[in-house]
Amino acid sequence: MEQLPHCETLLLEKHGPALFLTINRPDVRNAMSLQMVAELSTIFNQIEQDNTIRAVVIRGKDGHFCAGGDIKDMAGARGQKADEGQHDPFYKLNRAFGHMIQQVNESSKVVIAVTEGAVMGGGFGLACVSDVAIAGPTARFGMPETSLGVIPAQIAPFVVERIGLTQARRLALLGLRIDAREACALGIVHQAADSETQLEELLQATLERVRLCAPNATAETKALLHRVGHEPMNKLLDSAAETFAEAIRGPEGAEGTMAFMQKREPKWADDSN
Template sequence: MTYETLAIERRGAVATIWMDRPAVFNAFNERLIAELAAACAELDADAGVRVVVLAGRGKHFSAGADLNWMRRASDSTEAENLADSRKFAAMLRTLSEMSKPTIARVQGAALGGGTGLTAACDMAIAADDASFATSEVKFGIIPAVISPYVLRAIGPRHALRYFQSAERFGAAEAKAMGLVGEVVTLDELDAAVDRLVQALLACGPQAQLAAKQLIAALAGRPIDDAVAEETAGRIARQRATAEAREGFAAFFDKRSPAWMQ
């Protein structure tokens, strides 16, 4: 597929989706939202892709909503805004529910929807110049569509502050809150992403998907008999897979497993 607002770079089993609107700091509009959804679906269906990195060209990851898009939204009817928001929500869900690991590579501004994209990825690494905000209330609106992902990342207590104050916070604060997992200098950003990519490629892809599904199934549930039984069933099923047999065989044979070859 040909994209106008994105560029997809492939290196072996790793695909990087570059948001490619640097002149407007990779701000969102209808086209970028549609193309991000399509790119995530395309790469998720590609068996040759093991890890997906989401990144932004230029100095900034994403400065949030495009001003022209916001102006059109302010003049639209509620029904038109609902249709628009559903597309944004569907894109974030497609990204969040990809069957392979996703990493946000964040530098510069990651505001509004940029914060949402960071949170929707499985993990995130930020340069120390990165800044984040759920700035929607400054415009008289709310961060509704990104809220499930940001809440999952930072929790309700932090969300109560930043959803209402629209304050910017830096990479160190984002790490302390759980939005990003690692902060490095801008010069070290690509190397840090690559280290994480290599760690992910060393692991079984089907086991990674099962682990992702495990988290989705158990998050927020009480530890009770039902959870204990479900976890026992999940590990029993996973142990019976061809991937698990290969993983154990490779370990005992002191060789790399098939998925690393």
């Protein structure tokens, strides 16, 4: 991504190997519109081919992460009728979000969610597909769908993967809202900051660890983790051994070993590379 594209719902800034992606709809607590879904999907599609980007930091502008789906889009879909043989407009709206969140989930980049204020519905789902989630002191998480007469159709599977069926049942069936501390205890987020200052410190510490880890090895490891539970273990371990052999004989394996022996940082830790 030589030049960052212009987005109407997102702010994009590149700092070293990290792309900072800020949801920019503060007037509606960064609620997720169809346009935002399309722009997120476009960005994640483009960065997949960009080796200079190793991490994506997602956060919301002006104190809120994302308050869920945009009511205006839902109202618009209600006024539309499905053409004969076509899917219901509500299906298309909901499924578009599902495609995007799956794309974020399976991205080869390290996805870091910095959550503050409202982290509801689709925003909650976005936090649940991050590789690292950090919560600020104002963060409030929830799956309010059942209290609104709808279902968390696209996020529920990812919530179950994140925290397990038992806890997902409680949150989803009661439409609960929880604070950052409980979200951390449940495993929705990995760290909960006591202050805005600490939140930034935790983010910088995470980005420092991304800098020190080999990009290709990180991407292969993430892909391997996603395969667990979806294929026979023997087949998975055979495949993982082949990938391991390729990695240790490859340029990153050679450089990592040499850097360790020479007591220096590996070349990939240089932000200018």
